[in-house]
Amino acid sequence: EDKVVQSPLSLVVHEGDTVTLNCSYEVTNFRSLLWYKQEKKAPTFLFMLTSSGIEKKSGRLSSILDKKELFSILNITATQTGDSAIYLCAVGVGGTSYGKLTFGQGTILTVHP
């Protein structure tokens, strides 16, 4: 059975702190790993990673994948209250060009002023 595990499950920090969110996976036929941010309703896409060691960056957010150790991290530097959200990690599996994603439980991030 495919499994995606995120840690920590929740995290409380103050503005300006740097946070690291973790995602480990055990799946057959790995294709990609994705990070989403969910504030109130719809998850919004952050990154998709397919190759090890290549950092993806967008402003204060960055992510990297290690396919040998089967994990990814999402870093957020200089956190702001607007970063408060649930961060979801998902792994794409299967042999077709698109298809199923298996999600982790999510990490609830709370940033206090």
Place this chain on the structure above:
Amino acid sequence: DGGITQSPKYLFRKEGQNVTLSCEQNLNHDAMYWYRQDPGQGLRLIYYSQIVNDFQKGDIAEGYSVSREKKESFPLTVTSAQKNPTAFYLCASSAKTSGKGDTQYFGPGTRLTVL
């Protein structure tokens, strides 16, 4: 404006009733998905469809049914056989584009409460 719409936003149902949740997209995406989200849990896949008139069961399909008669539309019916239907339901779609097919885009969700 391209995107995914879901209706209604909130839905209340009495036990024993079937209800249908709507999902429409104008992104010209081939694939569409339905997920369920419970508090403290991630998203769990109910059904997905990669082409019109075809769909596959996800991890928790029991008590649900879907149809895909048009590319733009993928309605989900929650039947009375679903034992614990109170949850937040999310619809998503993705394009069949090399290297991008895994990126799913989500609608705003429907919160279903069974009274």
